[in-house]
């Protein structure tokens with residue numbers, strides 16, 4: 045039996061002209077390790093199922109699906125070059141979207157609701173200025189932007205080694221000691237918030253939703269790995285202009 049879609053509406057004070065949502069696993073036709081509404085076409089799921097799932101999404105015909113590579117490029121829509129980890133749009137015909145399964149999805153818009161962007165930020169993206177690149181894509185002062193940080197692996201669930209902790213040592217409050225002496229807990233959503241605020245985006249809302257804690261709702265790459273599954277699905281975070 046297929047469940048109805050259960051979309052998350054970001055809890056932020058965005059302008060009327062903005063359409064924004066994040067999917068959950070609920071709904072969709074995927075099976076097995078991908079059960080539900082997997083929208084990732086690159087993870088080994090049946091592509092007919094992925095296509096059917098994508099077609100169920102609101103405004104699906106306007107969504108540009110990126111080929112995400114953990115880089116720092118922003119695709120200005122419309123474009124033929126979709127190899128990017130962020131998208132920016134000023135057109136109501138072209139919606140921005142990123143797929144995630146633990147990495148941090150970030151929605152951005154200006155307070156007047158005329159420009160939008162979305163960012164896929166894993167640790168590599170955070171290290172390589174993907175957020176800065178998306179913020180500077182706006183033709184608007186950073187003080188006039190707002191951001192929503194969507195479902196991502198939380199600071200209690202994301203265990204990393206000493207190397208990765210050291211990469212982010214300039215954010216000491218986002219790093220905690222792990223269970224083992226050589227393990228650390230890294231808070232990627234908090235690092236994303238720090239970076240946004242350092243760029244002048246002071247209006248930042250955290251969804252407080254963890255993909256690992258809420259594996260019942262979301263696909264979690266780390267959770268799948270811990271349960272010896274080779275792969276898992278992807279949710280999508282979408283933003284566009286009405």
Ligand SMILES: [Zn+2]
Nearest residue numbers: 198201254257
């Ligand atoms: Zn968690």
